[in-house]
Amino acid sequence: EVQLLESGGGLVQPGGSLRLSCAASGFTFSSYAMSWVRQAPGKGLEWVSAISGSGGSTYYADSVKGRFTISRDDSKNTLYLQMNSLRAEDTAVYYCAKDPLYGGNSLAFDYWGQGTLVTVSS
Amino acid sequence: SYELTQPPSVSVSPGQTARITCSGDALPKKYAYWYQQKSGQAPVLVIYEDSKRPSGIPERFSGSSSGTMATLTISGAQVEDEADYYCYSTDSSGNHGVFGGGTKLTVL
Numbered sequence: 001e002v003q004l005l006e007s008g009g010g011l012v013q014p015g016g017s018l019r020l021s022c023a024a025s026g027f028t029f030s031s032y033a034m035s036w037v038r039q040a041p042g043k044g045l046e047w048v049s050a051i052s053g054s055g056g057s058t059y060y061a062d063s064v065k066g067r068f069t070i071s072r073d074d075s076k077n078t079l080y081l082q083m084n085s086l087r088a089e090d091t092a093v094y095y096c097a098k099d100p101l102y103g104g105n106s107l108a109f110d111y112w113g114q115g116t117l118v119t120v121s122s
Numbered sequence: 123s124y125e126l127t128q129p130p131s132v133s134v135s136p137g138q139t140a141r142i143t144c145s146g147d148a149l150p151k152k153y154a155y156w157y158q159q160k161s162g163q164a165p166v167l168v169i170y171e172d173s174k175r176p177s178g179i180p181e182r183f184s185g186s187s188s189g190t191m192a193t194l195t196i197s198g199a200q201v202e203d204e205a206d207y208y209c210y211s212t213d214s215s216g217n218h219g220v221f222g223g224g225t226k227l228t229v230l
Contacts, residue, residue, distance in 0.1 A: 035219070037165075045157070045165065045208050047219030059217050062123060100170060107212050107219045108155045110176065112164040 002026040002111040004096050009116030016086050016120070022079040022096030022113060030054075030074040033099035035109055036081050038092035038118075048094070049081065052105045059107065064090075086120045093117050124148060124213035126222035133228040140196040142225045144209030147190055154192035155210040156185055158203075159224075165208065169194060199229045 008020040022034070035050040049070040050059040058070050069082040079096050094116055097109035126146040134140045144154060156169040167176050169185035172192060182197045192211075196203055209222040 044206075044224040045159075045210075045221040047210075047221060050219065059219075061218065095164060100167075106153070107216065108153070108170065108210065109157075109165075110167050110170065112166075114164050 002098060004098065004111060004113035006094065006096050006113045006116040009094065009118045011119045011121065012086055013122050014087060014120055017082070017084045018086065018118060020081040020083065020094055020096075020116060020118070022081075024077045024079065024096075024098070027098065029072075029077040031103055033101070033105040033107070034072060034079045035097045035099065035107065036070065036079075037095045037097055037109065037112075038090075039095070039115075040089075040092040043092075046092070047107075050099075050105065050107050051079070053099075053103060057105065083118070086118075088120050091118060091120045124218065124220050126209055126211060126220050128207075128209060128222035128225045130223070131226045131228065133230070134199050136201055136229055137198050140199045140203070140227055140229070142194045142196075142207050142209075142227065144192045144194075144211075144222050145190050146192075146211060146220070146222075148214040149187060149190050149192055149211060151214065152211045152216070154185065154187050156183075156192075156194045157208045157210060158205045159208065160205045168207075196227075199227070201229050203227060204229050 036048040100110035157165040159165040172187040
């Protein structure tokens with residue numbers, strides 16, 4: 001059974017930093033691209049970032065490019081999102097999600113975690 | 123930036139067919155995916171690669187795509203299908219993901 005468990009969310013001041021983690025199990029983690037998707041309170045879904053199975057390719061939404069960094073540690077089956085220079089508009093539930101394409105990168109998602117809430121406020 | 127456009131809401135009676143559309147200029151070349159999100163829950167994939175249904179998703183859910191429009195069809199909608207539905211795809215470069223604004227489906 002595929003399981004994705006996010007952690008690391010919390011309250012942070014504007015301009016601050018936070019690192020999210022996503023522990024994966026139930027599949028061969030290194031063979032799948034992974035993504036982060038967020039949802040602001042009461043709003044729709046927004047794709048944030050993706051990373052290929054090898055970690056050699058990364059992709060970012062324009063709204064976070066230059067501030068957020070996606071990475072992965074295949075030895076720990078863990079996905080990360082380093083968030084710097086946080087803004088109020090980054091407040092959201094952040095979901096990690098698995099790509100459905102084995103060995104490829106469709107930038108889509110077939111399994112999602114339950115999410116972790118990030119609140120940016122003074 | 124690239125956009126996918128969905129109607130904000132769709133309403134049907136139980137047993138009727140619900141259709142939710144998603145329009146985008148890159149859809150002729152890029153797959154559409156559909157996600158169901160019930161209140162307070164994580165999204166669930168209901169259709170992938172335009173028209174394929176994951177295991178465990180009821181047969182009443184189907185998808186199609188023609189030209190710049192993808193459509194999610196729920197044949198014989200049930201009360202438990204009430205949820206927000208999001209279409210998703212990538213821009214023409216394939217390097218950026220994009221969600222539609224979401225459609226609130228009401229079944230009553």
